[in-house]
Amino acid sequence: MDAPPSLLELDSQLSELMRAQTWIEELSNFYGLGDETRFAVQLCMEEALANVVLHGYRSEPGHPVIIRTWVSDGTLYFAIDDKAPPFAPSEPVPPNGIGSADLESLTPGGNGIRLLRRFAGSLVYESLSDGNRLTLGFAVPSNKGASVRP
Amino acid sequence: MTFSTESMNGDITRVILDGRLDIQGAASIDLRMNVLAGSTRFLLLDLGSVSFLGSMGLRSIVLPAQAIKRRGGKMALLNPVPMVEEVLKASNIGEIIPIFHDLDDAVAALR
Numbered sequence: 001m002d003a004p005p006s007l008l009e010l011d012s013q014l015s016e017l018m019r020a021q022t023w024i025e026e027l028s029n030f031y032g033l034g035d036e037t038r039f040a041v042q043l044c045m046e047e048a049l050a051n052v053v054l055h056g057y058r059s060e061p062g063h064p065v066i067i068r069t070w071v072s073d074g075t076l077y078f079a080i081d082d083k084a085p086p087f088a089p090s091e092p093v094p095p096n097g098i099g100s101a102d103l104e105s106l107t108p109g110g111n112g113i114r115l116l117r118r119f120a121g122s123l124v125y126e127s128l129s130d131g132n133r134l135t136l137g138f139a140v141p142s143n144k145g146a147s148v149r150p
Numbered sequence: 151m152t153f154s155t156e157s158m159n160g161d162i163t164r165v166i167l168d169g170r171l172d173i174q175g176a177a178s179i180d181l182r183m184n185v186l187a188g189s190t191r192f193l194l195l196d197l198g199s200v201s202f203l204g205s206m207g208l209r210s211i212v213l214p215a216q217a218i219k220r221r222g223g224k225m226a227l228l229n230p231v232p233m234v235e236e237v238l239k240a241s242n243i244g245e246i247i248p249i250f251h252d253l254d255d256a257v258a259a260l261r
Contacts, residue, residue, distance in 0.1 A: 017172075017173060043202070046172055115204070119236075
């Protein structure tokens, strides 16, 4: 199997997320990810990219979203770079209805960060001079875990 | 994402989804879910064939559930696959909109 490309450039549109998911599927196949890890990668990447498009770029097309991927020490990394205003996923996320059995206390949105924290093996945010970088990490099977860039 | 409905005894509408509740999947069901939220008192959302659930999909569940509740009704979730159930629990939605793995139990809870 040919290695998928290690870089993907998207435009800031939700429709571009389908291209990202196809690329992620190819990477998942190449690295032999199990079902749960595959689900986690798809989920986290959708949440992270949607966040960049919808909140970072405020749904305005024509802006770059650049994703790089590599494997190091048994971890598959995705670094998502954008040129949007600063974003801080490390800030505390208000609990979603926790402590209340009331359906009305649930917020329909705002679950993206919660899901990222729950499903990403690692999550690192960096503020760049001209944007943001969010790096996600996921464990890969041991026979594919050598440090490589496809 | 395919969307089908089934009328059950006790004025319950069972909505059966098949596919991915990602951004596109959520967009494809939002209108029909909102219509049902305005017309159905008891909604059973069958997630047994939903292979993926993201935050936009969660929104497509929570908004109708809130609307149904305001109208004096109830909503329940049926048979999410394990990873989908993990998403529901991680967002705390699973604690507030009940999840069942048995159809009879779900129906009993809605009546």
